[in-house]
Amino acid sequence: MTYKNILSAAVLSAGLAASIAMPAAAEEKTDFQIAWSIYVGWMPWGYLGESGIMDKWADEYGITVEIVQFNDYVESINQYTAGAFDGVSATNMDTLSIPSGSGVDTTALIVGDYSNGNDAVILKGEGTLEDLAGKSVNLVELSVSHYLLARGLDSVGLSEPDLDGVVNTSDADMIAAYATNDVEALVTWNPLVSEIVTNNPDANVLFDSSMIPGEILDLMVVNTETLADNPAFGKAVAGAWYEVMSLMAAGDEDVLTAMAEASGTDLEGFKAQLAATEMFFDPAAAVAQASSPELPTTMTTIAEFLYDKGILGEGAPSADFIGIEYPDGTITGEAGNVKLRFDATYMQMAADGAL
Amino acid sequence: MRLINQIPSRPSAIMLATIPFFLLLIAYVVGSEIRLAANPQDKLLPALNTIGSTAQRLFFEPDRRSNEILLWKDTFASLIRLSMGVGISALISLILGMVIGLLPIARSSLSSFVSILSMVPPLALLPILFIIFGLGELSKVVLIIIGITPFMTRDLSQRVLDIPTEQLIKAQTIGASSLVIALRVALPQILPRLIANVRLSLGSAWLFLIAAEAVASNVGLGYRIFLVRRYLAMDVILTYVIWITVLAFAVDWVLKTISRKAFPWMEAGL
Numbered sequence: 264m265t266y267k268n269i270l271s272a273a274v275l276s277a278g279l280a281a282s283i284a285m286p287a288a289a290e291e292k293t294d295f296q297i298a299w300s301i302y303v304g305w306m307p308w309g310y311l312g313e314s315g316i317m318d319k320w321a322d323e324y325g326i327t328v329e330i331v332q333f334n335d336y337v338e339s340i341n342q343y344t345a346g347a348f349d350g351v352s353a354t355n356m357d358t359l360s361i362p363s364g365s366g367v368d369t370t371a372l373i374v375g376d377y378s379n380g381n382d383a384v385i386l387k388g389e390g391t392l393e394d395l396a397g398k399s400v401n402l403v404e405l406s407v408s409h410y411l412l413a414r415g416l417d418s419v420g421l422s423e424p425d426l427d428g429v430v431n432t433s434d435a436d437m438i439a440a441y442a443t444n445d446v447e448a449l450v451t452w453n454p455l456v457s458e459i460v461t462n463n464p465d466a467n468v469l470f471d472s473s474m475i476p477g478e479i480l481d482l483m484v485v486n487t488e489t490l491a492d493n494p495a496f497g498k499a500v501a502g503a504w505y506e507v508m509s510l511m512a513a514g515d516e517d518v519l520t521a522m523a524e525a526s527g528t529d530l531e532g533f534k535a536q537l538a539a540t541e542m543f544f545d546p547a548a549a550v551a552q553a554s555s556p557e558l559p560t561t562m563t564t565i566a567e568f569l570y571d572k573g574i575l576g577e578g579a580p581s582a583d584f585i586g587i588e589y590p591d592g593t594i595t596g597e598a599g600n601v602k603l604r605f606d607a608t609y610m611q612m613a614a615d616g617a618l
Numbered sequence: 619m620r621l622i623n624q625i626p627s628r629p630s631a632i633m634l635a636t637i638p639f640f641l642l643l644i645a646y647v648v649g650s651e652i653r654l655a656a657n658p659q660d661k662l663l664p665a666l667n668t669i670g671s672t673a674q675r676l677f678f679e680p681d682r683r684s685n686e687i688l689l690w691k692d693t694f695a696s697l698i699r700l701s702m703g704v705g706i707s708a709l710i711s712l713i714l715g716m717v718i719g720l721l722p723i724a725r726s727s728l729s730s731f732v733s734i735l736s737m738v739p740p741l742a743l744l745p746i747l748f749i750i751f752g753l754g755e756l757s758k759v760v761l762i763i764i765g766i767t768p769f770m771t772r773d774l775s776q777r778v779l780d781i782p783t784e785q786l787i788k789a790q791t792i793g794a795s796s797l798v799i800a801l802r803v804a805l806p807q808i809l810p811r812l813i814a815n816v817r818l819s820l821g822s823a824w825l826f827l828i829a830a831e832a833v834a835s836n837v838g839l840g841y842r843i844f845l846v847r848r849y850l851a852m853d854v855i856l857t858y859v860i861w862i863t864v865l866a867f868a869v870d871w872v873l874k875t876i877s878r879k880a881f882p883w884m885e886a887g888l
Contacts, residue, residue, distance in 0.1 A: 344661075365662075367657065432833065
């Protein structure tokens, strides 16, 4: 093979690599994709995709929005970060650590709910948070569970080094893990929490997210540039979302049953999970949460937690090197590097009936 | 000259061997450049020098939180699990393979059982393994054993069956008992096959190890990869992947060398 041949082959393969490596460039376009994964507060995404409500709103604005379900939550965020999707369902903490931490300017389009008991620290047997000292705790490391544990320990003056350690355990195997003798305590989320608590009389909930209300937010986040270039995308998604919210608020049994079945439970089980979730059925309530004066404090605490755990990357100079912008224009962290924006515009439009 | 008879000279053989690596590298660098031009903080395809400095940090600098060099700790933990799993599997499959291959009674009762067992996907049984063996080291080693022993056993018993009947009859005519035939006729012919078998099963063994570490662990190469995946630290993941490849290659090379030195009559293959 001559040098020339090698070179042309190299250029060819490079071109191939380039075509798959191209991040989604922001520009005016008509076809959008958003990803979601199964969680009580995100079940409406599946429903609005299947019921045709999304298509109805997309047609109204002359675009298409495809809703894709992921079985793996982290992978859905990674795919969004890599540019394969225009939006993804994620918590405020994971949005800050993955897309924003990777330099993808991301906007929280919809604040769907906050966890109000859906995440819990569970001890096997009697005891209190103080009794966790010297024990090992099973959880999905670096997830909101880990954050919840840190907040819980903090509330009784302990910190992670006081534990025997944390053991990273896949959420898929959490129920089986609880049944083994090695596990003394764990932190997880619903529907796993209710599954464990219902089936194990010795399961003792020490601390749950209802004790830190408004800190673990479930969002729909979208690429900031895509949204800026395509306001129709934001309008269609917000319109479809709040149509489903009004159906849920009205207690439409068909809608709730469809979501319950999609999440692998029945209507009663789903209602129990919803009870531990503070859903913002009313767009005005979501606007109020996004504009809450406590949100900057929460986000700063989260950023410090992420920095402390090394999640913001070894290259992160400090906990506040990522700027976060709030609806009133205030910024926490580095103003020159704003990568996460809470934008109430589209939720406000929904509240005003302007969609 | 026919294509099948064209044999490359030594220098061009070396060049041909480097081409796929070279193309892969170019493709990576170009992809990485394009993504980094669009977003300088992109983590998906980090630049080569980023991977280089990350690798240097991982190999030589202690973690600022635990003050230990995590990569070595992970490597040590994983290699112990791997060698225990593979070692025990090799021993079990050697014994079972000999018994099934030599004794018709054992063959009747075990061979179809082992064949069917080797079709069971072990990863699907993880929850049962956890409950029986706990979440500690044992269940990780057991997963490797369950994963690779059945097919190693199948292969070894087949190799024993392949021993020419003439050899077995000859041994019997000079008065060898079943035990002596097993130790003096079958074993020396099976040992090199065992090493070849271990080499082939190492790929699956790594797979099962990483799967087990991803599920529940606090140290290990697979654990670290799945942990940092949560914040898309591809520079760390790629360093670990390259390191695992190097380790696997080194282990394979060691086994190949042992096989060649210990059993010179058995031509070591690829």
